Amino acid sequence: MFAPLSVYFNWSNGIDLLVSFIIGIGFGFALEQGGFGNSRKLAMQFYFRDLTVLKVMFSAMVTAMTGIVFFTAFGWLDTNSMFIPQTFIWAQILGCAIMGVGFAIGGYCPGTSFVGLSTLKMDALFFIIGLFIGVFLFGEMFPILEELYHGKYSGNMGRITLYEFLGVRPGIIAAIILIMAIGAFWGSEKIEEKFGNQIIQ
Amino acid sequence: MKLENKQIAVYTAILLAIIMLFLPGPDPSKVNLDLQLMAQIIGNKEDHVTPGELSQWIIAGNNDYQLIDIRSKDEYDKGHIEGAINIPIENLLHKNVITDELNHDKKIVIYSNGSSHASQAWVVLKGLGLDCYILEGGYNGWNAAVLNPAVPSATTDDEILLYAKQKAVAEYFGGSNIQVQKPANNAAPVAPQKPQGVKKKKMQGC
Amino acid sequence: MEKKPYASPYIAGVGLGLVLLAAFFFTGHGLGASGAITRSIVAVEKVISQEHVDNNAYLAEYGGGDTNPLNNWLVFQLLGVIVGGMLSGIIAGRFRKEINHGPRITPKQRWLYAIIGGALFGFGAKFARGCTSGFILTGGAGLALGAWVGMMVMFAVAYITAYFVRKLWI
Numbered sequence: 001m002f003a004p005l006s007v008y009f010n011w012s013n014g015i016d017l018l019v020s021f022i023i024g025i026g027f028g029f030a031l032e033q034g035g036f037g038n039s040r041k042l043a044m045q046f047y048f049r050d051l052t053v054l055k056v057m058f059s060a061m062v063t064a065m066t067g068i069v070f071f072t073a074f075g076w077l078d079t080n081s082m083f084i085p086q087t088f089i090w091a092q093i094l095g096c097a098i099m100g101v102g103f104a105i106g107g108y109c110p111g112t113s114f115v116g117l118s119t120l121k122m123d124a125l126f127f128i129i130g131l132f133i134g135v136f137l138f139g140e141m142f143p144i145l146e147e148l149y150h151g152k153y154s155g156n157m158g159r160i161t162l163y164e165f166l167g168v169r170p171g172i173i174a175a176i177i178l179i180m181a182i183g184a185f186w187g188s189e190k191i192e193e194k195f196g197n198q199i200i201q
Numbered sequence: 202m203k204l205e206n207k208q209i210a211v212y213t214a215i216l217l218a219i220i221m222l223f224l225p226g227p228d229p230s231k232v233n234l235d236l237q238l239m240a241q242i243i244g245n246k247e248d249h250v251t252p253g254e255l256s257q258w259i260i261a262g263n264n265d266y267q268l269i270d271i272r273s274k275d276e277y278d279k280g281h282i283e284g285a286i287n288i289p290i291e292n293l294l295h296k297n298v299i300t301d302e303l304n305h306d307k308k309i310v311i312y313s314n315g316s317s318h319a320s321q322a323w324v325v326l327k328g329l330g331l332d333c334y335i336l337e338g339g340y341n342g343w344n345a346a347v348l349n350p351a352v353p354s355a356t357t358d359d360e361i362l363l364y365a366k367q368k369a370v371a372e373y374f375g376g377s378n379i380q381v382q383k384p385a386n387n388a389a390p391v392a393p394q395k396p397q398g399v400k401k402k403k404m405q406g407c
Numbered sequence: 408m409e410k411k412p413y414a415s416p417y418i419a420g421v422g423l424g425l426v427l428l429a430a431f432f433f434t435g436h437g438l439g440a441s442g443a444i445t446r447s448i449v450a451v452e453k454v455i456s457q458e459h460v461d462n463n464a465y466l467a468e469y470g471g472g473d474t475n476p477l478n479n480w481l482v483f484q485l486l487g488v489i490v491g492g493m494l495s496g497i498i499a500g501r502f503r504k505e506i507n508h509g510p511r512i513t514p515k516q517r518w519l520y521a522i523i524g525g526a527l528f529g530f531g532a533k534f535a536r537g538c539t540s541g542f543i544l545t546g547g548a549g550l551a552l553g554a555w556v557g558m559m560v561m562f563a564v565a566y567i568t569a570y571f572v573r574k575l576w577i
Binding site: 003004005006007011013016017018019020021022023024025026027028029030031032033034035037038039040041043044045046047049052055056057058059060061062063064065067068071077079081082083084085086087088089091092093094095096097098099100101102103104105106107108109110111112113114115116117118119120121122123124126127128129130131132133134135136137138139140142143145146148149157159160161162163165170173174177185201 | 433447483485509533541564
């Protein structure tokens with residue numbers, strides 16, 4: 001087992017920051033190539049005219065997921081040393097619902113808003129201002145929100161994955177998700193056709 | 202052309218999915234040593250269970266822990282703590298023992314004669330993600346503290362109460378060297394207190 | 408320069424997935440964006456009032472005492488995102504000032520809704536411990552339970568909300 005490299009080769013903080021910067025470049029490049037700098041294109045997901053978001057997100061997710069499953073099976077990657085977000089089920093359901101509203105109204109998510117900003121989309125700038133406001137408000141309101149955030153109403157289930165939750169091997173879940181993704185891609189193409197192929201170029 | 206590419210991609214994906222169905226998951230016997238966390242636990246002595254605490258658990262009939270005597274079978278047969286099962290240290294670290302005989306949902310308390318073997322085993326079991334504790338002082342410490350409680354030299358009320366409790370516990374376990382002299386203030390033996398679980402430090406998120 | 412069409416979403420997606428995989432493989436963590444925002448806010452608050460940061464349990468975790476909130480991979484990764492986006496935009500001829508909005512509203516109205524959307528998103532991202540990149544994408548690839556549940560909730564709510572705000576986009 002030798003990955004994550006930063007753990008097994010004991011990288012210094014500085015190297016981690018540098019590598020993260022480089023990875024960020026790839027991240028931003030891929031997002032912009034897919035057209036995620038354009039808020040109208042992103043918002044069109046929700047009107048079934050342009051399902052790029054679904055295609056990109058699922059392709060990305062299953063690519064990385066497949067890589068992780070294979071690397072783990074080869075004994076190269078140690079998932080215990082990898083970051084997997086902890087599950088706070090109620091807090092996260094609430095958070096994701098609020099984000100859903102914000103996404104539909106604002107047309108961006110934080111990552112894509114910076115991609116938009118980097119290509120001079122001015123509405124991205126205002127979305128980012130909004131982000132700062134929202135985060136600031138959360139910090140100020142924290143004492144009242146604390147129990148819901150990580151206290152007794154948060155639904156803290158610890159660091160748990162779908163396969164641990166269902167008691168199966170990771171490969172089983174990954175295979176099901178991969179097949180579902182293919183189905184979702186096929187479905188997206190059909191839906192876009194039905195709405196007249198108004199994909200934003 | 203484009204259609205063919207798509208077909209290749211779909212077939213490759215289906216093939217990968219089928220392979221993944223049969224791939225093994227992460228190896229449960231691979232040890233993950235989070236050194237910083239372990240250092241913190243050791244420094245805060247959260248890796249220990251005292252004989253007093255363990256005796257309370259036994260008396261109260263708790264079943265949320267698994268007590269393991271990691272000495273040799275001979276030593277175990279000569280005398281062991283009530284409720285302990287015997288897994289000599291050289292067997293303890295085998296993959297099938299770890300998966301089959303250790304209860305991953307319960308607290309695991311291990312002890313040897315002193316503390317050194319138990320401490321070594323603790324590092325490994327902790328690295329495997331088990332909720333593991335060392336009995337402070339080991340079997341020797343258990344004998345001294347629980348079976349033969351020392352009569353306090355000073356006679357404050359607290360110490361007398363404590364000694365009385367210890368005597369009651371010792372009698373429960375059939376300790377051999379019970380000092381019969383009564384403490385000066387004639388405090389009657391008090392029933393053991395409700396057992397306190399060992400507190401776990403909350404892990405900081407990222 | 409003529410604006411080139413966007414890349415195929417599948418290719419962009421696989422590319423993004425490989426970047427994510429590389430992130431896990433090299434650094435042990437995935438991608439993220441909202442965390443950098445939080446840290447920037449805390450950094451500013453530290454300058455204005457260190458005491459305020461220290462007294463708030465949440466802010467103190469990021470910037471209490473001597474802790475530098477900007478000394479974190481999220482901040483550097485986001486800087487990289489800006490560079491990467493710019494590069495891609497320049498190469499593809501999309502590097503130009505624009506305000507994207509639906510045909511039925513004005514640019515100025517778009518700005519207002521962008522701020523509202525951003526504020527909601529930022530607030531929600533704190534509860535979820537991440538945004539679409541940091542929580543859904545990263546957590547989803549790692550098959551985290553909360554990420555998959557959250558993904559379904561987020562998109563369901565977004566689709567429903569979109570119906571009610573369709574004036575903004577179509």
